[in-house]
Amino acid sequence: MAATATTSSATGARSIGGERLKETLVGYGFIAGPMLVYGLLFFYPIAYSIYISRYDWGALGKISSRGSGNYRDLLHDHRFGLAVKNGLKFTIGFAVFSMALGLFVAVVVNNAVRARTFFRSAYYFPSIASSAAITAIALFVLSADGIFNKLTGLHHAWFGESGTALWAIVGLNSWTTSGTVMLFYLAYLQAIPTEVYEAAAIDGAGAWRTFWKVTFPLLKPGHFFVSTLLVIGGLKMFDQAFIASGGSGGPNNSTLVPVLYLYRVAFYDVRFGYAAAIGLALMLLMFTLTLIQRLTFGRAEAA
Amino acid sequence: MSRRRAFVAAALALTVVAAAVAGTSLGGAKKHHGASGTVVLSGWAANPDELKLLKQVIRGFQKTYPQIKVDYQPITGDYVATMLAKFSARQPPDVFYIDSNVFLDWVTQGLLDPLDSYAAASKFSSKPFFPSLLNGFKYKGKIYGYPKDWSPLAMEVNTALAAKAGVNPAKIKTWNDLTAAAKKLKPVMGGDAKPICLNPSWDRALAFVYQNGGSFLNPSKTKSTIDSPAAAAAMNYYVGLVKQGLADIPAKLSVGWCGEALGKQKAAIIFEGNWLFPFMASTFPDVQFVTERMIMNKQHGNLAFTVSYSMAKDSKNKPAAWQLIRYLVSKPGMKTWTSKGLALPSRSDVPPVAGRSAFLQDAPAAHPWQFAPRFSQVIDTANNDLSAVIEGKKSVSDMLKHIQDTANSTLGH
Numbered sequence: 001m002a003a004t005a006t007t008s009s010a011t012g013a014r015s016i017g018g019e020r021l022k023e024t025l026v027g028y029g030f031i032a033g034p035m036l037v038y039g040l041l042f043f044y045p046i047a048y049s050i051y052i053s054r055y056d057w058g059a060l061g062k063i064s065s066r067g068s069g070n071y072r073d074l075l076h077d078h079r080f081g082l083a084v085k086n087g088l089k090f091t092i093g094f095a096v097f098s099m100a101l102g103l104f105v106a107v108v109v110n111n112a113v114r115a116r117t118f119f120r121s122a123y124y125f126p127s128i129a130s131s132a133a134i135t136a137i138a139l140f141v142l143s144a145d146g147i148f149n150k151l152t153g154l155h156h157a158w159f160g161e162s163g164t165a166l167w168a169i170v171g172l173n174s175w176t177t178s179g180t181v182m183l184f185y186l187a188y189l190q191a192i193p194t195e196v197y198e199a200a201a202i203d204g205a206g207a208w209r210t211f212w213k214v215t216f217p218l219l220k221p222g223h224f225f226v227s228t229l230l231v232i233g234g235l236k237m238f239d240q241a242f243i244a245s246g247g248s249g250g251p252n253n254s255t256l257v258p259v260l261y262l263y264r265v266a267f268y269d270v271r272f273g274y275a276a277a278i279g280l281a282l283m284l285l286m287f288t289l290t291l292i293q294r295l296t297f298g299r300a301e302a303a
Numbered sequence: 304m305s306r307r308r309a310f311v312a313a314a315l316a317l318t319v320v321a322a323a324v325a326g327t328s329l330g331g332a333k334k335h336h337g338a339s340g341t342v343v344l345s346g347w348a349a350n351p352d353e354l355k356l357l358k359q360v361i362r363g364f365q366k367t368y369p370q371i372k373v374d375y376q377p378i379t380g381d382y383v384a385t386m387l388a389k390f391s392a393r394q395p396p397d398v399f400y401i402d403s404n405v406f407l408d409w410v411t412q413g414l415l416d417p418l419d420s421y422a423a424a425s426k427f428s429s430k431p432f433f434p435s436l437l438n439g440f441k442y443k444g445k446i447y448g449y450p451k452d453w454s455p456l457a458m459e460v461n462t463a464l465a466a467k468a469g470v471n472p473a474k475i476k477t478w479n480d481l482t483a484a485a486k487k488l489k490p491v492m493g494g495d496a497k498p499i500c501l502n503p504s505w506d507r508a509l510a511f512v513y514q515n516g517g518s519f520l521n522p523s524k525t526k527s528t529i530d531s532p533a534a535a536a537a538m539n540y541y542v543g544l545v546k547q548g549l550a551d552i553p554a555k556l557s558v559g560w561c562g563e564a565l566g567k568q569k570a571a572i573i574f575e576g577n578w579l580f581p582f583m584a585s586t587f588p589d590v591q592f593v594t595e596r597m598i599m600n601k602q603h604g605n606l607a608f609t610v611s612y613s614m615a616k617d618s619k620n621k622p623a624a625w626q627l628i629r630y631l632v633s634k635p636g637m638k639t640w641t642s643k644g645l646a647l648p649s650r651s652d653v654p655p656v657a658g659r660s661a662f663l664q665d666a667p668a669a670h671p672w673q674f675a676p677r678f679s680q681v682i683d684t685a686n687n688d689l690s691a692v693i694e695g696k697k698s699v700s701d702m703l704k705h706i707q708d709t710a711n712s713t714l715g716h
Contacts (some may be wrong), residue, residue, distance in 0.1 A: 035354070058412045058413075059387050059390045059409075059412045059414055060390065060412060060414070061392050079680065079683075079684065118436035130628060143554070143555065143557045144495065144555055144556070144557040145495065145557040150520075156494070157554040157555050157557070158553060159554065160552070160553075161554070161694065162690065162691065162694055185373075189547060190510035197584065201623075237625055245519065248683050248686055248687065249683065249687065250503075250683075250686060250687045250690050251503065251554075251687065251690035251691070251694065252687050252688075252690045252694060252696060252697075253687045253691075256687075264679060264680065265680065266387075267381070267383055267387050267681055268405075268408070268679035268680075269382060269408070269677045269679050270387065270408050270409075270677070271677065277381025293527070
């Protein structure tokens, strides 16, 4: 390489150009494999969903063409409306609670406490356990004569009543996800330089004030990243609602979330075209919400 | 050169294998009049007792048809969803269970093969089957499945609690009798237990609607008839039992279903089918209960839950699949399958085990648990509305109107 650089500028430029081309090709060569897999498993299904969403599509394929009929039906579908409302309610609750819990634990664990490695692992543990198993156990714990009611002195069927069923799932998911949120926040916390804390200490700021005036604002990129992940994850919630309601989205439609509705429409009504339209509408909703988040946080970051 | 030679060799080898495979299947077909090879049989995963009986039936089949190999592949998890994925992939099992509730969804999608021509060719008579059960698997005049077993609902009463309250279960025949018995039982129920356990779902409530002379759909299944005074009175009675503190739903009784409520003595009276027997015998063998005929009001009314053995349109081995179905629902096959009382026979020439008269008495009043294609969303809506009514968040009349509108819009009105 050094030899090329010492020769005339014309050949040097050509060589560098050649090198660049080669580098580019090698680069594309490296990503070609993963992109092929990605295209096959991601872009192709999306394109296919768009295609089938324009038909009444049964178990063996096309039944009849519907044009934009499936999308028009969505606008008047009472259960879809309920599902989106529940999905948003769940997502907001889930995002707020798991961020609060995850951040709290991260800040605690980030400080020099004894056995902090143990606590980090302990808080992360629910994230690696199977959500189906955790939900099954929660059904017992939160049943009318479950241990939760015994400990609190209440008598309430948490999953059995429409006022609390969705919130029980919010609580459950926030707890299991908070471990992952903690890990993200820990990474962002460690990126904050110690000098700012020293400056705050010199200015006489207490722990509470330091957190709200220094730590919290400096975690802005973390808030954006974590909230984006949680909003997308929240709108995709399915397994807990499916298990807790036995698939019906009950009681009184309180756990009917978009993906559960999609699943029922696809596999029980055998309307794959309509289910595809629901899926695409959901994707559009996630995309819009992410864009809004990006604009809000992005602008704040620039300021 | 060597690469090309290897390719040629591989191609030749493949041709030889393909020819051999074709040869065996053709030869086999000739030898055994089309019925040989492997048949894949699928159903939802059975409990150990059921599995033992099913294996016994399959062994009986293998003895009669040694040239057909039965490959039993039970499906765990969501049966309906898994089967649809298999149908879509054009790789369904040859023979499988269908619940009468999803039958219309599957047959209208062209997933099933009619069995009439096979039955005619092998002189298989469908006469011994109870007509109302067989009708559950007919579509446009053709038979797409033979019922493997069935059950209506009955009333099961905890013997000890009834005796303690001075209630004679055999005397509970009408809604008024039920209310009176529940009032007597109330003081003897401990803690949060209630005299009656009721499901917040229509697969129980609809029996009460039939008892009052109401119905869900008109006979030709073209219109919903649920928003009627008869249905309203029935549902007011059903929900009223909860409102009066005489009954509660499983979630409030801290159980998964009413059978568990009977076992844990959280309720003294429940309305379940024959499936309760194996559950109680294995989980709560010490709890004594009696089975009485389902209660009535203006008339007897009940629901029939049944499951068929059917054949996939995409089955790769139809002659052998038919032989398996024929054997499974034959007199000897059904006799073995129902011998332990885990299921009730769907053939009139196979008597059920002793102690099942309560079910048989109500057979003429039992309506199949089946509606119309693409009705799962209607039933989901109906169940969710019923839970809202029980919680006091909706009135019975609003619920019935909403269900009728949803049903009619699904039926294309």
